[in-house]
Amino acid sequence: MSKNTVNTGLTPNRPRRVVENDEYAAFVRRVLRAYSRRIASGDVECLALLVQLDTNLHTAIAHAVKGLRAYGYSWAEIARPLGITRQAAQQRWGGDGT
Numbered sequence: 001m002s003k004n005t006v007n008t009g010l011t012p013n014r015p016r017r018v019v020e021n022d023e024y025a026a027f028v029r030r031v032l033r034a035y036s037r038r039i040a041s042g043d044v045e046c047l048a049l050l051v052q053l054d055t056n057l058h059t060a061i062a063h064a065v066k067g068l069r070a071y072g073y074s075w076a077e078i079a080r081p082l083g084i085t086r087q088a089a090q091q092r093w094g095g096d097g098t
Contacts, residue, residue: 065093 032053039046068078075086075094082089 062093065089069094 035050039050065078069075075090078093079086079089
């Protein structure tokens with residue numbers, strides 16, 4: 001991981017919401033693995049549905065970033081846990097000028 005370069009004096013103090021995101025993400029990973037195993041066992045027709053989930057995932061990520069921006073997170077704060085620069089995050093998800 002990269003060093004935290006966010007200036008805490010300039011970053012608003014937001015209360016951290018208590019949610020079980022780690023557990024939820026693990027659940028989603030288990031569901032995806034199970035779905036891929038079902039397809040791998042001979043359901044070739046559903047392969048297209050699995051591939052379509054890629055589009056859904058990219059849409060969900062963009063929605064999450066937009067929500068974080070609306071909640072007041074800076075591009076630097078969004079980029080830090082991803083290990084990318086704020087410029088890269090803004091270029092990737094900031095197409096609407098946010």
